Amino acid sequence: MTATVLHRPGLARIRTARAPLYRICLGFVLLVVLLALLAPWLAPYDPNTVDLGNALAGPSGEHLLGVDASGRDTLSRLMTGARTSLLGPLGVVAFSTLAGVAVGVLAAWRGGWLDSVLSRSTELIFAFPGMLLAILIVAVYGEGLLAPVIALAVAYLPYVSRLTRSLVLAERERPYVEAYQVQGHSGLQICLRHVVPSIAPVILAQSTINFGYALLDLAGLAFLGLGVPALTPDWGRMVFDGQSAIQQGYPLSAVVPCAAIVLTVVAFNVVGERWADQVSRRDR
Amino acid sequence: MPPMPEAAAPAAPPEDSPRTVLQVVGLRRTYGSVQAVDDVSFRLAEGGSLGIVGESGSGKTTTARIVVGLERADAGRVLVHGQDRTRAQRGRAARLARAREVQMVFQDPFLSLDPRTTVGAVLRETLRLHFPDGDHPRRIAELLEQVGLGSREAGALPRQLSGGQRQRVAIARALAVEPSVLVLDEAVAALDVSVQAQILNLLSDIREQTGIGYLFITHDLGVVRCVTDQVIVMRHGAIVEAGATAEVLARPQHPYTRLLLDSVPRPGWDPRGIAAARRAL
Amino acid sequence: MTTPSKTAPKTAPKTLDIQAFRLHLPGAVRPVLTGVDLFVDAGETVALVGESGSGKSLTSRSVLGLLPPGAGTEGTVRVNGEDVLTMTPEQLRGLRTGTASMIFQDPRAAINPLRRIGDFLTESLRLNTRTDRAAATARATEMLDAVGLTAKVLRQYPGQLSGGMLQRVMIAAALMGDPALILADEPTTALDVTTQAEVVALLADLRERFGTGLLFVTHDLGLAAAISDRVYVMYAGRIAETGPAEALFGRPLHPYTAALLDSTPRLDAPQGRLAAIEGRPPSLRDEVPGCPFAARCPLATFLCSQQAPALLPVVGEPTRRTACHHSDQLREMSTDATHA
Numbered sequence: 001m002t003a004t005v006l007h008r009p010g011l012a013r014i015r016t017a018r019a020p021l022y023r024i025c026l027g028f029v030l031l032v033v034l035l036a037l038l039a040p041w042l043a044p045y046d047p048n049t050v051d052l053g054n055a056l057a058g059p060s061g062e063h064l065l066g067v068d069a070s071g072r073d074t075l076s077r078l079m080t081g082a083r084t085s086l087l088g089p090l091g092v093v094a095f096s097t098l099a100g101v102a103v104g105v106l107a108a109w110r111g112g113w114l115d116s117v118l119s120r121s122t123e124l125i126f127a128f129p130g131m132l133l134a135i136l137i138v139a140v141y142g143e144g145l146l147a148p149v150i151a152l153a154v155a156y157l158p159y160v161s162r163l164t165r166s167l168v169l170a171e172r173e174r175p176y177v178e179a180y181q182v183q184g185h186s187g188l189q190i191c192l193r194h195v196v197p198s199i200a201p202v203i204l205a206q207s208t209i210n211f212g213y214a215l216l217d218l219a220g221l222a223f224l225g226l227g228v229p230a231l232t233p234d235w236g237r238m239v240f241d242g243q244s245a246i247q248q249g250y251p252l253s254a255v256v257p258c259a260a261i262v263l264t265v266v267a268f269n270v271v272g273e274r275w276a277d278q279v280s281r282r283d284r
Numbered sequence: 285m286p287p288m289p290e291a292a293a294p295a296a297p298p299e300d301s302p303r304t305v306l307q308v309v310g311l312r313r314t315y316g317s318v319q320a321v322d323d324v325s326f327r328l329a330e331g332g333s334l335g336i337v338g339e340s341g342s343g344k345t346t347t348a349r350i351v352v353g354l355e356r357a358d359a360g361r362v363l364v365h366g367q368d369r370t371r372a373q374r375g376r377a378a379r380l381a382r383a384r385e386v387q388m389v390f391q392d393p394f395l396s397l398d399p400r401t402t403v404g405a406v407l408r409e410t411l412r413l414h415f416p417d418g419d420h421p422r423r424i425a426e427l428l429e430q431v432g433l434g435s436r437e438a439g440a441l442p443r444q445l446s447g448g449q450r451q452r453v454a455i456a457r458a459l460a461v462e463p464s465v466l467v468l469d470e471a472v473a474a475l476d477v478s479v480q481a482q483i484l485n486l487l488s489d490i491r492e493q494t495g496i497g498y499l500f501i502t503h504d505l506g507v508v509r510c511v512t513d514q515v516i517v518m519r520h521g522a523i524v525e526a527g528a529t530a531e532v533l534a535r536p537q538h539p540y541t542r543l544l545l546d547s548v549p550r551p552g553w554d555p556r557g558i559a560a561a562r563r564a565l
Numbered sequence: 566m567t568t569p570s571k572t573a574p575k576t577a578p579k580t581l582d583i584q585a586f587r588l589h590l591p592g593a594v595r596p597v598l599t600g601v602d603l604f605v606d607a608g609e610t611v612a613l614v615g616e617s618g619s620g621k622s623l624t625s626r627s628v629l630g631l632l633p634p635g636a637g638t639e640g641t642v643r644v645n646g647e648d649v650l651t652m653t654p655e656q657l658r659g660l661r662t663g664t665a666s667m668i669f670q671d672p673r674a675a676i677n678p679l680r681r682i683g684d685f686l687t688e689s690l691r692l693n694t695r696t697d698r699a700a701a702t703a704r705a706t707e708m709l710d711a712v713g714l715t716a717k718v719l720r721q722y723p724g725q726l727s728g729g730m731l732q733r734v735m736i737a738a739a740l741m742g743d744p745a746l747i748l749a750d751e752p753t754t755a756l757d758v759t760t761q762a763e764v765v766a767l768l769a770d771l772r773e774r775f776g777t778g779l780l781f782v783t784h785d786l787g788l789a790a791a792i793s794d795r796v797y798v799m800y801a802g803r804i805a806e807t808g809p810a811e812a813l814f815g816r817p818l819h820p821y822t823a824a825l826l827d828s829t830p831r832l833d834a835p836q837g838r839l840a841a842i843e844g845r846p847p848s849l850r851d852e853v854p855g856c857p858f859a860a861r862c863p864l865a866t867f868l869c870s871q872q873a874p875a876l877l878p879v880v881g882e883p884t885r886r887t888a889c890h891h892s893d894q895l896r897e898m899s900t901d902a903t904h905a
Contacts, residue, residue, distance in 0.1 A: 175396040179454070182352055183410050183461060184383030186376070193409075194398050339757035340728075446845055447617075476616040477784065481828035481841035488838065503758060506830035510839065533832065547758040548832055551811060553791035555766035562759045 022274045025267040032264055036082035043076040047233045056250045068238070068253035069245045078260060081233035085261075088149055088227075089214035095153035096160050097207045103157065104164025105191055109172065119165070122158040130155025131217060138226045148227040152217055156210055163206055167199040201279040208272030212265040219261050235261050302329040304366075305497045306351070306386075306465045311360035313346055320346045321357070322521035328465065328514075333491060333498040335512035335529060337505065337544065343521035348467050348501045352388045364464060380414060387458035391470040393450035397442040403428070403453050404438035410460045427456040430493075432486060448479035452486070459490070467499045472507060484510050505548055509533055517541050539565055578646030580746045580778035581605040581628060581665075585640035588623065588802075590633060593849040597623060598802045601640070602876060605746065605778040610769075612781045612789035612810065615799035616825075618846055624799070625748045625782045629665055630657045645745055662693045666739040670751040672731035676723045683719035686738050694742075708737040711774070712767055729760035736767065746778045753788070765792055786829055790814045795884075798822050801846050801857035804876050808885030818879055818887040818895050820862045856890070864891040 035042065044064075051071040059066045065074040107118040125133075134151035141147040171177065172195065180190045221227045222236025230237075235257040242254025306328040313321040321343045328334045338344040349355035351362050353369065362370050364385040373382065390396035397406065407424045415423075428438060431452040442450055451471065458466055468487070472480040488511055491498060500512050508515055508529060515533075516526040517540065525538040536542045543565060547558050581604060588598040598620045605611045615621040626632070627642055630649050642649045644665050652660065669675040676685055686708070687701035696704070706716045712733040723731060732752060739747050749768065753761035769792065772779055783789055789796050790810050797807045798819065806819035817823040827840035844861040847853050856862070859869040868890050879885040879892065889895070 175390045175392060176398045178354055179388070179390060179396045179457070180398075182354065182383065182386075182388045183457070184380045184413060185409075186379065194401070198398070198400055339759065448845070477786070477825055478616060478828050478842040479845070481830070481839040482843070484830065485838055485841050504830070506832055509832060509836065510830040530836075543759055545832070547762045549761070549765075549785065549788040549791035550831075550833065551790045551814065553762075555762040555769065555792075558759065558762035559766045562763065 021270060025270040028263060028267040029271055032082055032260075032267075033086065035079050036086050039079040039083055043073075043079045045073040045076040047072060047077040047080040048231055049073070056245060056248070056253075058250075058252065065256050066250075066252045068242060069248075069250075070241070074238075074253050074256055077233040077238055078235070078256060081235050081238055081257065082260070084145065084228060084232055085215060085219065085235040085264075088145055088218040089211045091145075091149040092152045092156060092214040092218070093207045093211045095150070096156035096210065097203065099153070100157045100160025101164050101196065101203060104161040105168050105196065107161070108165045108168035109187060109191060109195075115165075118161070122161050125154060126158045128155075131220065134217070134221055135224070135226060138221070143227070143229050145227060148218060148221050152214055156214065159210060160203065160206060164199065164203060167202060168195055171195050171199055202276065205272050205276035205279055208275060209269055212268035212272070215268070216261065216265050302331065304328065305330040305332075305364065306499065307361075307363040307366075308347075308351065309361045309363070311347060311350060311362070312358045313343075313350065313355065314358060319521045321350065324360070324518070324521075324523055326516055326523070326526065328497045328499060330464075331491065331495040331497060332514060333500060333512045335500045335502060335508040335515040336518060337502060337508055337515060338518035339503060339544075341520070342518040344501050344518050345469060346521075347518070348388075348469050348499065351465075351499060352386050352467050353382060354388075384414065384461055384463055386465045386467060387461050387463035388467045388469065389451070389454050389458055389471040392474050393447050393454055394442070394474075396454055397450060399442055401441075402438070403433070403440055403442075403445075406453065406457055407460050410457055414461055423460070427460055430459065430490065431456045432482075446479070447475055448482060451475060451483055455483075455486070455490070459494070459496075463496065465497045465499060467501070469501045470503070471500075473502065473504065480507075487511055505533065505544060517544065577607070578643065579604045580607050580609070580645060581780060582643040582646075583624070583628070583641070584643075586624070586627070586642055587639040588620075588627065588632070589637040590849070591635040594852050595849065596802060597849065598627075600876065601799075601802075601804055603797055603804065603807075605780050607745070607778055608772060608776040609795070610772060610779045610781060610793045612783060612793035612796045613799060614783060614786060614789045614796060614825075616784055616846065618801075619799040620802040621782050621799050622750055625667070625750050625780055628746070628748055628780070629661050629667055658693060662689050663742045664744055665746040665748065666742060666744045668732070668735050668739050668747060668749040668752045671755045672728065672735045673723065673755075675735060676731065678723045680722075681719065682721055682723065682726070682734055685723075686719070686734070686741060690741055704741060705737070708740045709734075711740065711771065712737045727760075728756055729763060732756060732760075732764050733767065736764070736771070740771065740775070740777075743775070744777060746780065748780045748782070750782045751784070752781075754783070754785075761788075768792075786814065786825060787831070798825070801853065803857060803873075803888060804886075805858070805889075806885075806887040807876070808879075808882070808887075812882065812885060816896075818885065818892040819858075819889045820864050820891070820895065821858045823895065824861075824863075856888075864889075864894055866890070 049072065051067065053071070054063070054067045055069055055071040057063060057067045063073050063075065065078065068074055103118050103122065107115040130152055133155050134148045137151040138147045177190060177195065180194065218227065219236030219239070222234045223240045225240060228234040228237050238257035239254050245251070246254050304327050309325050311321050311324040324343070324347055326334065336344040336347060346355060350357045357370055361368050369382055369385060404424055407427055408420055411418055411420045411423055424438065425435060428435065433449065433452050433456070437445065437449065445453065472483050475483060484507065487498070490496065498511070500508070502508055512529045514527070515529040516523050517532070517538065518524065519540050525532060525536065525541045532541065533545065536545055543558065543561050546561065583601055583603040586598060586601040587596050589596045601624055603624070613621045613624065628644060628649060630652060632638065638650050644660060649660065683702065683705060686705040687698070690696045690701045690704065691698065702719070705719060709716060709718055714730065714733055714737070718726070718734065726734065753764050756764060768779060771777060781789070781793060793810050795808065796810045796813050798805045798821065800821050805821045806813060806817065813822065814826060817826060824840065824842045828842055830839060842861050847857050847860070855870040855872055856874055859865040862869065874888045874890045876886050876888040879887055
């Protein structure tokens with residue numbers, strides 16, 4: 001019943017004979033996370049050490065992915081940058097999921113005027129471009145990761161809350177919820193113990209997909225020079241730093257973080273779609 | 285004829301008339317222009333079993349849901365042991381007290397259990413809520429034995445059980461609260477004939493042992509005959525006939541009751557005559 | 566209605582003739598259907614009775630070639646002499662739009678709620694036989710009239726009709742292609758008892774008028790007894806017993822039929838506890854070397870658990886067949902009862 005919500009075409013549907021797209025993507029996601037966690041120990045150089053003599057050097061045994069215009073090692077910046085680039089979306093997803101589930105459950109369970117108020121106000125956020133909201137908040141609060149993360153979390157909240165609302169509405173129609181009511185359990189108990197756990201896999205799958213988009217949005221903000229402070233390594237920032245080098249004919253320092261962003265987003269989406277597929281299949 | 289069955293069956297006058305456990309007075313409920321429940325009143329004697337018979341749209345399910353508290357009545361009262369339970373009450377204690385008055389077994393045993401909760405956990409949850417200080421493992425074993433399940437089923441998830449076993453779990457869950465009245469809403473309709481017989485026998489055993497009262501909602505006259513001693517027949521939201529089950533089934537007074545009885549298929553059945561009678565009514 | 570015996574030579578092929586049908590599903594240890602022998606003559610009403618999981622619906626769906634994915638079959642399923650199991654997809658489509666049609670349990674689930682009744686009725690005729698719209702509509706009006714509905718219904722949506730009316734529409738749709746055989750899979754289970762009588766009366770009328778063979782799949786013994794000429798009782802994918810309805814329910818010769826009758830709450834039986842059948846049917850994951858009912862059967866002996874009984878004609882009653890090693894005991898019991 002709830003499966004209809006999830007039925008959308010995606011990369012995970014491409015299933016040639018035993019093509020392990022999902023496994024490759026899951027592996028890639030794990031690899032990126034691992035690299036980010038272990039970056040301080042694995043990175044060959046300090047990401048901010050400037051070696052101007054080597055600026056714009058190509059790949060070599062010393063610098064595997066070359067050196068950028070300011071003479072910093074691209075590989076080290078990529079690995080260290082993975083931390084901010086993953087931490088930001090994680091914050092966005094964590095906040096938007098928690099708040100979105102709370103709003104969605106409340107709207108669906110209570111219904112009536114509260115549902116109207118919550119649903120209309122989240123739709124208001126829908127109408128407002130998330131990036132614009134983020135730029136606005138960053139402009140007010142200045143540099144730092146927190147402001148764009150909160151802005152994007154607010155922008156992503158409606159996706160989660162709408163999904164949650166429809167799932168809870170379907171779930172509360174099921175007779176077992178009434179059975180618990182008859183038994184004397186309070187609405188809050190039934191929600192927390194039974195309804196939310198049974199819809200959680202679907203929400204988590206959606207959040208995984210959101211993670212990819214949030215990464216993309218944050219990289220976009222960083223590219224615009226918003227959010228991440230200048231010296232902090234970040235993939236979006238690296239693309240921004242590398243654009244002048246592209247004009248000089250040395251595209252590598254911009255292309256590498258671009259590829260990292262694209263591959264990570266695709267990997268997260270494939271994994272998320274696959275989880276969503278699995279959940280809907282189990283429900284059937 | 286007043287549509288109110290008396291608490292005592294006329295066939296067997298008891299020494300001292302049993303007390304009324306559930307009394308419903310003048311229940312009404314409308315949905316838009318549809319009068320779903322229209323001035324319904326009845327009484328259920330302590331340890332008695334009252335059947336409500338009717339077709340879809342007769343208001344029998346709405347009546348049951350109002351008695352349980354899943355639906356609100358526009359007018360009328362539902363009294364359990366003389367206490368009105370239709371009035372809005374707030375707070376945990378009131379909620380639990382209401383739950384101990386009336387419990388319910390739903391039609392579909394595949395949907396009325398949370399698919400992710402094991403049988404033991406379902407019962408433990410209820411016992412914790414209502415009897416926080418009780419000896420739960422012992423009580424769970426007792427309840428499972430009472431409904432004919434073993435300790436092996438305690439660890440099972442609903443999807444690992446058959447339809448009959450699930451309905452047994454649902455009955456055990458309702459009994460765990462130790463209610464005065466058990467409402468059974470088409471509780472055997474979704475089961476196979478052989479399993480249905482097992483559950484019907486189980487239900488009459490439980491009534492004998494515990495003295496619990498049954499409000500049995502069904503469309504099946506054979507089932508009514510099997511498990512109830514009083515019956516009311518509903519049509520278009522109103523009661524058309526009421527009385528002792530054996531009496532009503534043997535000598536139906538209302539033409540609609542007669543039509544229902546004739547509609548039960550049996551050898552030598554005349555569907556054309558029934559169709560004609562239905563149109564005439 | 567006379568019931569010709571199975572061995573009698575006949576020139577015209579039977580409307581439906583299933584022989585030694587066996588159906589195997591991937592993942593199941595034993596076949597879902599084994600040795601199913603069943604026939605329906607022209608204009609005959611045959612009931613197929615069983616509980617859920619007995620294979621009764623699977624049997625009726627197989628007649629239209631609606632097999633579950635991955636199913637392996639043996640034996641033959643002939644409709645008007647043509648084997649359904651070897652048909653090409655094209656032939657199957659012809660079969661489903663013409664020779665045989667099906668009435669489903671829940672009419673609300675089987676009709677697209679967003680299309681008008683008229684579209685629903687004429688669609689398959691127009692798409693598969695290239696009948697023009699006017700002719701198809703005329704045919705639909707005729708069939709609606711046959712089921713007691715007016716042409717007004719053509720312009721209505723399924724949501725505007727009651728369950729009983731919708732099931733009439735389903736029956737009209739089944740009649741559109743002028744079928745020789747109608748398969749009715751629990752057609753009245755979702756309906757109220759009084760509506761059920763109306764639908765059954767209608768089916769009986771139509772059978773007389775059009776001479777259609779009817780295979781009525783149901784779990785309701787009373788209903789099967791009331792409407793059919795002959796009855797097949799299925800248990801765990803096998804035919805347990807078959808014969809004329811009256812004889813079969815009056816004097817069952819298979820312990821399962823007897824137990825099923827005893828466990829049904831009836832209006833004419835003595836009041837009191839029901840004789841429930843303890844236990845449950847064997848799961849598809851269990852190998853069943855002997856009689857599938859042995860574990861629940863009061864008459865079961867060692868032989869029953871070792872060797873599956875064949876469906877054999879009953880001595881002295883050529884129209885009845887039963888698959889039980891101990892049916893003679895049941896015969897004695899029932900004759901004792903009548904003498905006593």
